[in-house]
Amino acid sequence: MAWGPQKRWTTNAKYSTFFGVEDTKKPSFSSNKSTVDETTVIAVKVFRFLNVFIVLVAIGVLVAQFWFNHGCIIRCDKYKYNEFPGFGKVSEFLHTYPLFSKMSQTDLETIASNLPLPQWTQTPQEILAEAKELIAKDKAFYDKIAAIEEPTVENVLIPSTEYENAQYFPVNKLTFYQYVSPDKAVRDASTEAENLLDQASIEQNSRVDVFKVYNKLWEKINGTDATDPETMKFLEKTVKFYKRNGLNLPEDKREEVKKLKLRRAELQTKFAKNTNEENGHLEFTLDELEGVPASIIEQFEKATVDGQEKYKVTFKYPDILPVLKYAKKESTRKLAYIENQNKVPENAAILKEIIELRYHLAKLLGYDTYSEFVLEERMAKNQQNVLDFLADLKEKLSPLGEQELQKMKAFKKEHLKANGLPDQDEYYAWDHSFYNNLLLEQEHQVDHQKISEYFPLDKTISNMLGFYESLFDVKFVKVDNSKSDTVWHPDVHKFALFSNIKYGEPKNEFRGWIFFDLHPREGKYTHAAQFGLQAGYEKPDGTRETPFAALVCNFTKPKKDKPSLLKHDEVTTFFHELGHGVHSLLSRTKHTRFHGTHVPRDFVECPSQMLEFWTWSPNELKVLSSHYKTGEPLADDLLDKLIKSKHVNTGLANLRQMHFALFDMKLHTIADEKDLDAVDLDKLWNELREELTFISNGGITSRGYATFGHIAGGYESGYYGYLYSQVFATDIYYTHFKADPMNVEKGLQYRDTILKNGGSKEVLDILKELLGREPNSEAFMKEILGEA
Ligand SMILES: *[C@@H]1O[C@H](CO)[C@@H](O)[C@H](O)[C@H]1NC(C)=O
Numbered sequence: 001m002a003w004g005p006q007k008r009w010t011t012n013a014k015y016s017t018f019f020g021v022e023d024t025k026k027p028s029f030s031s032n033k034s035t036v037d038e039t040t041v042i043a044v045k046v047f048r049f050l051n052v053f054i055v056l057v058a059i060g061v062l063v064a065q066f067w068f069n070h071g072c073i074i075r076c077d078k079y080k081y082n083e084f085p086g087f088g089k090v091s092e093f094l095h096t097y098p099l100f101s102k103m104s105q106t107d108l109e110t111i112a113s114n115l116p117l118p119q120w121t122q123t124p125q126e127i128l129a130e131a132k133e134l135i136a137k138d139k140a141f142y143d144k145i146a147a148i149e150e151p152t153v154e155n156v157l158i159p160s161t162e163y164e165n166a167q168y169f170p171v172n173k174l175t176f177y178q179y180v181s182p183d184k185a186v187r188d189a190s191t192e193a194e195n196l197l198d199q200a201s202i203e204q205n206s207r208v209d210v211f212k213v214y215n216k217l218w219e220k221i222n223g224t225d226a227t228d229p230e231t232m233k234f235l236e237k238t239v240k241f242y243k244r245n246g247l248n249l250p251e252d253k254r255e256e257v258k259k260l261k262l263r264r265a266e267l268q269t270k271f272a273k274n275t276n277e278e279n280g281h282l283e284f285t286l287d288e289l290e291g292v293p294a295s296i297i298e299q300f301e302k303a304t305v306d307g308q309e310k311y312k313v314t315f316k317y318p319d320i321l322p323v324l325k326y327a328k329k330e331s332t333r334k335l336a337y338i339e340n341q342n343k344v345p346e347n348a349a350i351l352k353e354i355i356e357l358r359y360h361l362a363k364l365l366g367y368d369t370y371s372e373f374v375l376e377e378r379m380a381k382n383q384q385n386v387l388d389f390l391a392d393l394k395e396k397l398s399p400l401g402e403q404e405l406q407k408m409k410a411f412k413k414e415h416l417k418a419n420g421l422p423d424q425d426e427y428y429a430w431d432h433s434f435y436n437n438l439l440l441e442q443e444h445q446v447d448h449q450k451i452s453e454y455f456p457l458d459k460t461i462s463n464m465l466g467f468y469e470s471l472f473d474v475k476f477v478k479v480d481n482s483k484s485d486t487v488w489h490p491d492v493h494k495f496a497l498f499s500n501i502k503y504g505e506p507k508n509e510f511r512g513w514i515f516f517d518l519h520p521r522e523g524k525y526t527h528a529a530q531f532g533l534q535a536g537y538e539k540p541d542g543t544r545e546t547p548f549a550a551l552v553c554n555f556t557k558p559k560k561d562k563p564s565l566l567k568h569d570e571v572t573t574f575f576h577e578l579g580h581g582v583h584s585l586l587s588r589t590k591h592t593r594f595h596g597t598h599v600p601r602d603f604v605e606c607p608s609q610m611l612e613f614w615t616w617s618p619n620e621l622k623v624l625s626s627h628y629k630t631g632e633p634l635a636d637d638l639l640d641k642l643i644k645s646k647h648v649n650t651g652l653a654n655l656r657q658m659h660f661a662l663f664d665m666k667l668h669t670i671a672d673e674k675d676l677d678a679v680d681l682d683k684l685w686n687e688l689r690e691e692l693t694f695i696s697n698g699g700i701t702s703r704g705y706a707t708f709g710h711i712a713g714g715y716e717s718g719y720y721g722y723l724y725s726q727v728f729a730t731d732i733y734y735t736h737f738k739a740d741p742m743n744v745e746k747g748l749q750y751r752d753t754i755l756k757n758g759g760s761k762e763v764l765d766i767l768k769e770l771l772g773r774e775p776n777s778e779a780f781m782k783e784i785l786g787e788a
């Protein structure tokens with residue numbers, strides 16, 4: 001099916017688009033790319049990144065901010081690192097490492113420098129010519145498949161896997177340039193190539209003649225052992241993909257599906273466009289902005305309104321968030337909050353229609369609800385599982401949330417009194433950002449600037465690589481030779497990854513390349529993401545194709561006299577992205593389609609979320625850190641404050657996520673027309689928020705859902721995934737690593753179940769294999785409650 005099923009872009013990209021009030025990250029992609037889901041026309045858009053798997057900084061940062069605002073307060077007195085020489089002196093710790101390996105560093109360097117590397121030298125003309133060639137090849141391939149009357153494993157299935165595996169990199173390569181090439185013409189050609197490939201892909205993916213061949217084969221061999229399980233899964237997924245596209249329906253129904261999808265795509269695009277192009281603002285006097293730092297006020301445009309000097313505050317995050325966070329006057333915050341929620345009112349009707357279209361689409365395709373349609377492809381499998389999951393969390397989180405709310409109410413009362421303001425019993429939605437921040441400032445005083453001095457970029461990254469090396473028994477070998485055509489820009493560094501350094505056979509096995517493109521430059525992608533450029537697979541001759549991946553980030557470039565210092569959340573982000581990187585490199589599947597990060601979307605963040613725990617573990621933080629002047633590890637008082645700050649209002653923060661997740665589920669689990677007609681978005685949104693977060697709406701109905709890009713396209717019936725994968729990540733961390741985060745035996749066990757299998761097996765099965773039992777939310781709750 002053309003490039004369909006393996007093209008995926010985790011819409012985590014858009015995690016941030018909705019956090020209008022509290023988050024500081026902007027939407028990661030222009031949202032015309034976000035109007036997507038899995039089927040036909042639109043399928044291609046979700047898949048428009050083709051096989052480039054992108055995971056964005058938003059997740060890392062927000063995970064750090066929202067999910068990990070809790071954690072282990074109890075400090076281990078016992079240093080876990082005494083088994084390594086030179087604890088506290090990071091350089092020794094790292095540099096002694098090669099002693100463990102039989103081969104010296106130089107040997108590996110020599111080997112690495114002779115390994116083949118892809119080249120990045122295509123001209124715009126070549127990019128377009130190659131895209132056209134790939135398209136012609138694709139059509140020819142499927143023409144051949146369609147003509148087969150008696151399909152067998154040998155004449156249909158094996159050739160299909162081989163074809164798809166071989167296409168993986170050529171397609172990714174063409175579409176990757178648009179994010180990183182220093183040459184605008186190359187970037188533009190890359191975007192155009194992607195559009196051409198998308199269009200062609202839509203056509204191939206709607207071919208009933210092709211579907212029939214695969215389906216015939218599936219009906220013949222389903223349930224037999226005609227081929228190995230992974231290849232069987234390939235066929236099953238292929239057939240499923242076409243069916244989900246409506247290809248097994250009679251022609252009139254197919255046409256209807258197509259029409260619904262076209263309309264839905266149109267509306268999704270419109271929703272995103274409206275959000276993006278929103279350009280309203282509020283006007284405040286200096287007095288009304290009391291409390292907002294002068295450096296922020298400086299960035300507001302001034303205007304004279306009715307003879308009064310006012311400041312224009314737009315709804316863009318760098319403007320509106322500081323107002324909600326710092327403005328002392330409640331009336332200012334209230335106005336800012338409500339107007340920000342209501343900034344795109346025209347999207348309300350659009351969302352309503354999208355929900356209706358999805359309902360009808362699901363029914364046409366034979367599903368009870370749209371959620372059932374979405375979830376059958378996810379780890380959660382069905383809506384009951386998701387609803388049960390959320391109900392369980394709600395029950396567990398509510399007491400904590402209520403407790404936190406009482407504390408915040410008292411805190412607010414004190415503050416009002418101290419400022420000579422009238423007392424209030426309520427705690428409003430427009431209060432939370434302000435009082436939460438005040439609490440952090442007054443009681444926690446985390447000095448992020450100071451902490452960043454302990455995380456100079458180069459040193460920290462090499463320390464992080466050291467962690468991954470120890471934990472997974474691998475070695476990153478930097479190869480910076482003069483062959484400039486092996487990188488797309490001179491700033492890019494490349495590392496060969498070897499495994500089995502100390503344990504296992506064969507020793508020093510080459511596992512693939514990872515590229516680091518860390519600094520901003522003109523025209524480059526401006527967030528942090530992992531791009532799985534090539535996935536590993538088994539070649540027809542039995543040897544393996546090795547994968548390679550790129551980490552593309554936006555860290556300030558170090559200057560001669562000033563290193564680039566990473567904030568703690570950036571440290572977490574990089575660790576997170578590197579987690580995706582090793583998932584891409586240490587996986588070992590038969591086919592690209594199931595390799596590494598090609599797992600169900602509600603699981604994809606789990607491995608990286610799990611690894612983020614290392615950046616919150618006191619001992620590990622000490623080893624990671626190294627003051628840029630003195631080389632000292634992170635000072636104890638800073639460390640304490642940082643880790644304690646994780647616990648502030650985590651119940652409320654998680655309940656807020658529950659609000660989003662449940663709202664999403666309510667809209668997509670509608671099973672009959674009557675309920676569909678009755679759905680009242682305003683009511684649902686506002687009532688659910690009060691019910692879940694306990695925070696008062698003050699009797700005001702707002703329309704925050706009208707900017708909720710996730711559910712408009714990309715994360716529909718999927719928002720729960722953020723909580724879901726976090727629960728598994730915490731379970732794994734607590735079960736295997738919390739007591740001893742650098743236990744290599746556990747690291748290897750993790751590497752050889754979760755990372756190795758990618759999506760080739762049922763995720764739940766490999767999780768059970770790793771945990772030795774069913775996963776559960778106990779660790780997650782312990783973590784949140786700080787009971788560990
Ligand atoms: C495959 O066959 C099994 C029975 O052997 C059946 O239960 C299952 O539904 C079939 N799968 C599909 C996707 O047709």
Ligand SMILES: *[C@@H]1O[C@H](CO)[C@@H](O)[C@H](O)[C@H]1NC(C)=O
Binds near residue numbers: 026520554
């Ligand atoms: C990326 O870095 C540039 C230059 O430092 C900065 O202006 C821009 O805001 C950064 N982008 C994001 C999304 O943080």
Ligand SMILES: [Zn+2]
Binds near residue numbers: 012056060576
């Ligand atoms: Zn991620």
